[in-house]
Amino acid sequence: MSTDEAKETAWRIHAAIGEWTGRVDAKASFALTLESAALAGIIALSDNGHRFSRLHGYGARLTLWAGAGLILAGAVLAILVVAPRLRKVKLLKEEAPQNFIYFGHLQFWDPVTLAQKLAQEDTLPILSNQLVNMSKIAWRKHRFVQLSFLLAASGGLLVFIAGLAA
Secondary structure: OOHHHHHHHHHHHHHHHHHHHHHHHHHHHHHHHHHHHHHHHHHHHOOOOOHHHHOOOHHHHHHHHHHHHHHHHHHHHHHHHHOOOOOOHHHHHHHHHHOOOOHHHHOOOOHHHHHHHHHHOOOHHHHHHHHHHHHHHHHHHHHHHHHHHHHHHHHHHHHHHHHHHO
């Protein structure tokens, strides 16, 4: 494979990782919506005269609140997925002269100097580094969404069991 073909492949991988990251953000937003609604429902059903207000005994109450806690933990993971992940400005400034793929680095470049650098520099090593970093971020986001759904489902099951006790 030629260097130009390797660069083209790297850019396609870069685009794919960007798409996967966008999709996982959408999944996390969906998870957060479901988890927020579930928590709001639990709160509403805990009001006087509603199903969860009639729970008797520590076992049933503990089951309800453990379920609510798991749903809340799932929501926190979903928030961590969609929260912007920006690095420290000082570190970005230090890295910027050797990096020009990530927007965090590009903000410190002069357009003329950047154009010269792009014309002279082999972008493949810089792009390869960016692919590895993006992949780590995408993996973490996907794992957090996976755990978010798992925690919410487990919590929902516990809330359901508690509801049967009412």
